[in-house]
Amino acid sequence: MTSDQKLALARLVDRSPSLSGTEIAAQLVPPRQFQHATLDNYVPDADYPSQSEAVDAVRGFLQGWKPSGGGLFSRRKATPPLPGLYLDGGFGVGKTHLLAALWHGAPGRKYFGTFIEYTALIGALGYQQAVQLLRGATLIAIDEFELDDPGDTMMMTRMLGELIDSGSRVAATSNTPPNALGEGRFAASDFLREIHAMSSRFRTIRIDGLDYRRRAIEGHAVSLGNAEFDAAVKGLPRGSTVDDFGAVLSHLATIHPSKYVKLVEGLPAIALKDVRQITAQTDALRLVAFIDRLYDDQVEIVASGTPLDQVFADDMLGGGYRKKYLRAISRMIALTTGQPQ
Ligand SMILES: Nc1ncnc2c1ncn2[C@@H]1O[C@H](COP(=O)(O)OP(=O)(O)OP(=O)(O)O)[C@@H](O)[C@H]1O
Numbered sequence: 001m002t003s004d005q006k007l008a009l010a011r012l013v014d015r016s017p018s019l020s021g022t023e024i025a026a027q028l029v030p031p032r033q034f035q036h037a038t039l040d041n042y043v044p045d046a047d048y049p050s051q052s053e054a055v056d057a058v059r060g061f062l063q064g065w066k067p068s069g070g071g072l073f074s075r076r077k078a079t080p081p082l083p084g085l086y087l088d089g090g091f092g093v094g095k096t097h098l099l100a101a102l103w104h105g106a107p108g109r110k111y112f113g114t115f116i117e118y119t120a121l122i123g124a125l126g127y128q129q130a131v132q133l134l135r136g137a138t139l140i141a142i143d144e145f146e147l148d149d150p151g152d153t154m155m156m157t158r159m160l161g162e163l164i165d166s167g168s169r170v171a172a173t174s175n176t177p178p179n180a181l182g183e184g185r186f187a188a189s190d191f192l193r194e195i196h197a198m199s200s201r202f203r204t205i206r207i208d209g210l211d212y213r214r215r216a217i218e219g220h221a222v223s224l225g226n227a228e229f230d231a232a233v234k235g236l237p238r239g240s241t242v243d244d245f246g247a248v249l250s251h252l253a254t255i256h257p258s259k260y261v262k263l264v265e266g267l268p269a270i271a272l273k274d275v276r277q278i279t280a281q282t283d284a285l286r287l288v289a290f291i292d293r294l295y296d297d298q299v300e301i302v303a304s305g306t307p308l309d310q311v312f313a314d315d316m317l318g319g320g321y322r323k324k325y326l327r328a329i330s331r332m333i334a335l336t337t338g339q340p341q
């Protein structure tokens with residue numbers, strides 16, 4: 001690498017983003033990748049009828065905002081639908097696509113964020129002020145309702161309860177059905193009451209199917225040899241970053257995952273040198289959150305060392321966070337091909 005090149009390339013570890021409550025609130029819209037997601041450009045897989053059922057469910061949910069009016073065709077007053085819709089399913093079956101389509105179709109003031117972004121909002125503003133800000137919204141869309149932390153579960157179920165009571169409707173996606181949230185992760189039984197209270201207000205739709213990204217989990221994330229890596233780094237667009245993988249993991253530990261969104265903001269590509277298998281679960285979970293944000297922004301990854309799809313140890317893949325890791329693998333495979341979808 002020439003010294004000019006070195007100047008043009010930055011390092012991730014030199015970025016230490018800060019994010020205020022107002023900034024988080026301003027970002028509560030679907031990621032760029034889903035800005036044109038609609039029910040019409042979601043193509044249900046005929047082999048998995050639950051996909052078209054999910055489309056119907058979202059369409060039906062949207063109908064809930066249509067004025068019932070007093071016209072000829074509205075003699076029968078439909079039973080009010082549940083205030084919540086919960087799309088549960090494997091990775092890459094289009095859950096986020098459908099959630100974004102719902103958000104785009106919803107009237108009025110509405111929000112779209114990941115579970116982690118909502119908890120970050122509460123962290124930044126405080127519970128009362130966060131509820132105050134969201135109150136009055138027609139729709140609160142929550143992507144990736146994943147529970148890693150019992151405290152967050154309590155806070156989120158309490159907030160959703162309050163918002164639903166004040167007239168908002170809530171739609172969520174997850175890799176885990178609501179009654180199984182927390183299983184294998186923390187003492188779910190301690191929170192069953194809260195989780196059940198919440199799930200009784202949601203209609204749950206299970207979406208089956210294949211990873212739409214069409215990259216089977218058996219596929220490999222591209223890993224380059226050292227010479228190829230250096231050559232690829234030279235070709236990266238200005239503003240890309242190059243770092244040692246281990247240094248990135250250490251850096252991620254110093255930043256709250258809610259700020260990863262800003263950490264990756266504006267990056268065309270990142271290069272990770274000497275990827276190696278992760279031994280600590282906390283590092284693994286941070287990497288998952290980081291990959292999620294890279295995926296939202298479709299940031300290309302160039303890597304050397306262990307292929308990124310093999311960074312999670314077998315015991316991790318067999319544990320309570322299995323689905324999270326598999327999803328991250330699917331996303332890393334997509335981002336290292338150079339042609340993410
Ligand atoms: N049936 C479909 N028709 C059209 N596009 C789809 C369909 N399913 C998924 N996609 C597209 O494939 C990509 C992956 O889908 P999406 O991210 O919505 O899946 P997901 O279920 O949320 O996955 P994950 O578990 O990784 O969050 C997106 O670009 C999405 O727009």
Ligand SMILES: [Mg+2]
Binds near residue numbers: 095097173
């Ligand atoms: Mg998703």
